[in-house]
Structure formats: C-alpha cells, structure tokens
Amino acid sequence: MASDMTSRELYLRLLTYVRPYWKVFAAALAAMGLSSLAEPVFPAMMKKLLDDGFSTAAGPWDWLLYPLAIMGIFLVRAIFGFVGEYSMSWVSNNVITELRQAMFARMVRLPTRYYSDNLSGRLMSRIAYDVTGVAGAATNALTSLIKDSLAIVGLMAWLLYLNWQLTLITLSVVPFIAVVVRTFSKRLRGVAKGQQESMGKITQVLQETIEGHKVVKIFGGQTYEEARFYKSVREQRRLAMRATMATSAQSPIVQFFAASGVAIIMGVALKQAAGDQTTVGSFVSFITAMLMILPPLRRITDVNAPIQRGLAAAESVFSLIDEAAEEDKGQEDLGRAQGLVEFDNVSFTYPGADRPALAGVSLTIRPGESVALVGPSGSGKTTAANLLPRFYAIDGGEIRVDGHALPNIKLNSLRDNIALVSQDVVLFNDTIGANIAYGGKSTATAEEIRAAAKAAHALEFIDALPEGFDTMIGENGVKLSGGQRQRLAIARAILKDAPILILDEATSALDTESERHVQAALDELMRGRSTLVIAHRLSTVERADRIVALAHGHKQEEGSHAELLAHDGLYARLYRMQKAEEAAA
Known part of the structure; x- marks a missing residue:
C-alpha cells in the first residue's frame, strides 16, 4: 500500500x-x-x-x-x-x-x-x-x-x-x-x-x-x-x-x-x-x-x-x-438470463451491526414472475435488493441466477441482466435522451429512446419541453418533478431490456396523480420480467404473484395477497394498519 x-x-x-x-x-x-x-x-x-x-x-x-x-x-x-x-x-x-x-x-x-x-x-x-x-x-x-x-x-x-x-x-x-x-x-x-x-x-x-x-x-x-x-x-x-x-x-x-x-x-x-x-x-x-x-x-x-x-x-x-476493486472471480457468462432467481438460506450482516440484516432467508422468483418483499423498516427488504446485483457479498447461504451461484458469474454478465428503479432516482446533469440511453445503451437510436419514453408514459411531458429529448435537466433532474424523474428512470430500465428487474420503493414518494402514471409505466416495464418488488405501501403489491413478509431479517410468511390476508399474520396486520391510516388521512 x-x-x-x-x-x-x-x-x-x-x-x-x-x-x-x-x-x-x-x-x-x-x-x-x-x-x-x-x-x-x-x-x-x-x-x-x-x-x-x-x-x-x-x-x-x-x-x-x-x-x-x-x-x-x-x-x-x-x-x-x-x-x-x-x-x-x-x-x-x-x-x-x-x-x-x-x-x-x-x-x-x-x-x-x-x-x-x-x-x-x-x-x-x-x-x-x-x-x-x-x-x-x-x-x-x-x-x-x-x-x-x-x-x-x-x-x-x-x-x-x-x-x-x-x-x-x-x-x-x-x-x-x-x-x-x-x-x-x-x-x-x-x-x-x-x-x-x-x-x-x-x-x-x-x-x-x-x-x-x-x-x-x-x-x-x-x-x-x-x-x-x-x-x-x-x-x-x-x-x-x-x-x-x-x-x-x-x-x-x-x-x-x-x-x-x-x-x-x-x-x-x-x-x-x-x-x-x-x-x-x-x-x-x-x-x-x-x-x-x-x-x-x-x-x-x-x-x-x-x-x-x-x-x-x-x-x-x-x-x-491501490484500493481493492470489487471482487470478480466469476468465469461464467449468462448471456441473456432466463430470469430464475433463488435465495437459498441467505444471511448477511452489515459491518459493525449487532444483528444480521438477513438471517436464513429463502425465496424463489421464477422467470417472468413478480415477488414483493414487505415488512416494517429494518426488516431486510432493501438488503435483499442490494445482494442480488452483488453490491455486497453474502455471509452465508447462496443466491443463484438460472442455477449459477452469484460468485461464479462474471460481474458484468450478472449486472447486464438486471435493471433497477428505486425511490432515490439518480439522474445526471445531461439531456433527457442521454439519461435514458445511459451506460451500455449510449449508442441507442433516437427511435429506440423515444419508444422507451413512450412505454414509460414520459412522452407527454418530454414533447411539451421546448428542446424535447435535448433538454438539459440540471443536477439530478432538479428541473423535473418527482413523477417525471421516476418515469425517466423507468424509461432507462425499459431501454436496457434486462430480464431481471428490481423495484425498490419505486412509487413511495409520489402524489396520487404521479403514482398513477408511474404505476402504468411500471406495469409496462414488469411485463415478462422476473421482478423483485420492495414496497412500503402495500397497495402497490396486491397484484404481485407472490408476497414475502420479512421482520428483523427473518422470513415470516409467503403467499398471494388473498392468501396472506386469510392467514391473518404479519402482512394482514400491516395491511390493516395502512388502510386505517389512509382512511384517517
């Protein structure tokens, strides 16, 4: 050193x-x-x-x-x-x-x-x-x-x-x-x-x-x-x-x-x-x-x-x-993944934490299926979303994509197959077009960019701007509203066309009107993709194929919206609490 x-x-x-x-x-x-x-x-x-x-x-x-x-x-x-x-x-x-x-x-x-x-x-x-x-x-x-x-x-x-x-x-x-x-x-x-x-x-x-x-x-x-x-x-x-x-x-x-x-x-x-x-x-x-x-x-x-x-x-x-770069010892190239994601008894603890963020969690997302993770704050939802793209290395268990353990897959190959839309949208001080066609998609044609924006329900506000796709959006999109920024992030994910999608609280910070547009865009984005949904507002996950309820890093229950309501466990309690809060509001 x-x-x-x-x-x-x-x-x-x-x-x-x-x-x-x-x-x-x-x-x-x-x-x-x-x-x-x-x-x-x-x-x-x-x-x-x-x-x-x-x-x-x-x-x-x-x-x-x-x-x-x-x-x-x-x-x-x-x-x-x-x-x-x-x-x-x-x-x-x-x-x-x-x-x-x-x-x-x-x-x-x-x-x-x-x-x-x-x-x-x-x-x-x-x-x-x-x-x-x-x-x-x-x-x-x-x-x-x-x-x-x-x-x-x-x-x-x-x-x-x-x-x-x-x-x-x-x-x-x-x-x-x-x-x-x-x-x-x-x-x-x-x-x-x-x-x-x-x-x-x-x-x-x-x-x-x-x-x-x-x-x-x-x-x-x-x-x-x-x-x-x-x-x-x-x-x-x-x-x-x-x-x-x-x-x-x-x-x-x-x-x-x-x-x-x-x-x-x-x-x-x-x-x-x-x-x-x-x-x-x-x-x-x-x-x-x-x-x-x-x-x-x-x-x-x-x-x-x-x-x-x-x-x-x-x-x-x-x-x-001289700092060590991300460890990438994987030799396997996924090509275009089918989208089978498996968490097998996964455990992870953040450095300096007194308890694990995830402890022995197992779940499966089949190709084209949407699985939502719900639970109170600190339950490990976002941690699971961070482990799938290998932002962190797990402490125990195994995560697999199409049957391949994550450490065996080349990092670029793994991440080429994953798209992310989060609550904290990251945009760059560049044009709208450059923000949609970001990174590996920077060579996308104007027609491809426009098609992605249309699918993300973003054309209505982009075409209304004097410079359209050439509009500079300022630092982190400061010149756009929250819903507009979110739809640009969705357009970016649509253009990437990855088979695995992570939605991390993608609509939690939006007003009702913006949420309607964004949810329509998300429905377009999720079609045919294996989707891991992290949600605090449970009304946004009712249509998920399966819901996994977490608490303190442990999996509590799993099933469809109707099944979990009938089970009357953690999910049902959280759902009733949110409905009561919305009614009071």
Whole structure:
C-alpha cells in the first residue's frame, strides 16, 4: 500500500507516469541544463572584462563586444529556460490527467462497502485537490530542483577554478543546511497530510449543505452549518499556519548559514586582494558567482515544502489507486438470463451491526414472475435488493441466477441482466435522451429512446419541453418533478431490456396523480420480467404473484395477497394498519 512506501519509492512510482512522455521530459531536462550552465559564464566574463577589458587597446567598435555578449547570454538563458519550464509543465499536466483518470477508474470500480465507510467529500477532495499537490512536486519543485541544482554546480565549479580554498569554506556550511532541511521535512509532510484531511472535511460540509439546502432552510440549519464550516476552515487555517511556520523558519535559517559562509569568504577574499594574492577581476568574479549562488540556493531550500506536500498527496493518490476493486472471480457468462432467481438460506450482516440484516432467508422468483418483499423498516427488504446485483457479498447461504451461484458469474454478465428503479432516482446533469440511453445503451437510436419514453408514459411531458429529448435537466433532474424523474428512470430500465428487474420503493414518494402514471409505466416495464418488488405501501403489491413478509431479517410468511390476508399474520396486520391510516388521512 502507498502508506507503507518511503519517500523515494513514492517519487519513483510517480515518475513511472512520466515514462510515456520521456522524450519531452528529456528535452525539458536538457533545456533546463543548458539554461543553468549559462550561469557561470557571466562571472567568468566579469573576470575577463575587469582584468583585460579596460586595459586592452580597443578598436572603434570593440566596446560593443561585452554588452552584446551579456545580452546574448541572458537571451540564451531565457529561451532555454522557457522551453524547459513549458515542456516540464506539459509533462506534469499530462501526468496529473493520467493520475486523475486512474483514480476515477478505480473509484467507479470500488465495492459498495467502500462508499459506506468513507466520506464522499474526502473522496472528491482526493481527486480534485490532492492531485494538485502532486503537480507541485512534479512541476515547480522538480523544475527548481534540476535547474537550480545545475546552476549551483556550474557556479561552484567556477568558484573552485578561481579559488579552491575559499570554495571549501563555502562547502563547510552544507552539513548545517542539510540538517535544517531534514528536520523540517518530517514536519511539513505530517502537516500536509493533515491539510488534505481537512480539505476533505470542508468539501464534505459544502456538498451536504448544497445538496440539502432545502432541509437547511426549512429547519433553520444555517447557524448549525455555519458552525460546522467554521470549524472545518479554522482547522485548515491552523494547519496552513503550521506549514507556513515551518517553511518560513526553514528559509531564513538556511540563508543565515549561507550568508555566514559568504561573509567569511568575502573577508578572506578582501585580505587576499590587499596582499596582491588575487586580481581585481578574480575577486569581483568570485563575489559575483557567490552572490549568484544565493537565489538558486534559496529556491532549492524552499522547494522542500512543495516536495513534502507532493509526497503526502502522492501517498493519498496512490492509496486510492491501490484500493481493492470489487471482487470478480466469476468465469461464467449468462448471456441473456432466463430470469430464475433463488435465495437459498441467505444471511448477511452489515459491518459493525449487532444483528444480521438477513438471517436464513429463502425465496424463489421464477422467470417472468413478480415477488414483493414487505415488512416494517429494518426488516431486510432493501438488503435483499442490494445482494442480488452483488453490491455486497453474502455471509452465508447462496443466491443463484438460472442455477449459477452469484460468485461464479462474471460481474458484468450478472449486472447486464438486471435493471433497477428505486425511490432515490439518480439522474445526471445531461439531456433527457442521454439519461435514458445511459451506460451500455449510449449508442441507442433516437427511435429506440423515444419508444422507451413512450412505454414509460414520459412522452407527454418530454414533447411539451421546448428542446424535447435535448433538454438539459440540471443536477439530478432538479428541473423535473418527482413523477417525471421516476418515469425517466423507468424509461432507462425499459431501454436496457434486462430480464431481471428490481423495484425498490419505486412509487413511495409520489402524489396520487404521479403514482398513477408511474404505476402504468411500471406495469409496462414488469411485463415478462422476473421482478423483485420492495414496497412500503402495500397497495402497490396486491397484484404481485407472490408476497414475502420479512421482520428483523427473518422470513415470516409467503403467499398471494388473498392468501396472506386469510392467514391473518404479519402482512394482514400491516395491511390493516395502512388502510386505517389512509382512511384517517
């Protein structure tokens, strides 16, 4: 896992994403190298100018030689610097794009349990925010590290050539600088991790408040949400200040050691100049080179902060990429299933729950048959619906489709044979047509989409819209009514034409008029399909072929509507209670 990797391993893994772009990467390094190696030329020219330029007999135009040479040096530096930085940024942004794609590809294949155990805001923050920290390490930090390191090496080589004794004094401060950088690295890495977690909390509060804005307004939750957000952003501010303290303290400490070395060198150099042990040109060239070393040295020490942030971000990014995807060891391909579904003594317990959600439940749905699950809240109805598409793996017993146990069936093959319409309709911020022809049916023709909408009793409102099937419906279909959203979900299921259908409370949140339209659409959808119906309103399941009553995860009774009423058990009690409530209403 990424959390067990060292900084070196993380960086090397990050660089594997650079491999496809190695030519541009190499060109960027070469350009940066040429730009940086031009640095020592300027102090060398200063030595030549001061030692020879003012004393040599000059021709009428020789005075232009040094100014033009200086302009040429800085022009070359500028061109190579631009090419190097642009190329490195191009590589880095491609790497970030690939990392985001890899994270998203893993996210959509994570098991349902992962989403239950992790905050969605933190997950979004990883893909949107953490990965930009990797960009800091992969672009600016790497660019500075290479460019400034080469500049320092080139200038140090010139200093050694000019006066190796003074240069050794310069090198004596390096161990002190190394200790400072190492000390602050650990602190910066830890703070960066905290900032990532804090950003996840901020994203979570934002997401929940935006999605639940109506509840916030109706129940007067503005002050409460402001307090939650205030706490999150204050935590982010505190961590940001800790990071600033570390980076702000590191830079001046390093510069103090560097300046101390320069001061000592300057003193010794002045003494040598007074004793005629060095020329004016050599002295000025040495001091110029020393002063030119300070900016890249400062940038090199400052680069530690983005590198540590980048490594912490890389750890977060790779931990998501390394998450185990849904287990899919099945080898059997169902093709188009007949629709025989069997629950054989099935048991399942949610993680951390004190009792099973389902305990030894057995039921059979024959091809083309509708079976309704009813019972009080917490009886296990929705759990059964989640187990059939293998959103969760069962703890005991066996679920079979056409005689094949679910773990033996390829996941794609299993889910290709299942359509779902639930109370919580999920629509995407796209056109009506794209929402009906979603996923595997994205290549459906306009005629097929229209036929599905007609069967779902959705044409009447779609054709009334100015742009028809090309109408953008907003986030989760916010521009449509509940009944209209539900009919689009049914149209999507009709277009998929799967032999097995799951209806999870598909009409429970609708008014009477909308329910009439939706129920007519559902009747069309259920025709000829093996249907598992989860219902709270028992009036919607009276026509089911069979009804299974659940309580506390156990099957209590099974039979038709008439048989269960005659039996006078759990179903009959629930039915009478609902009829009394409806009459009172």
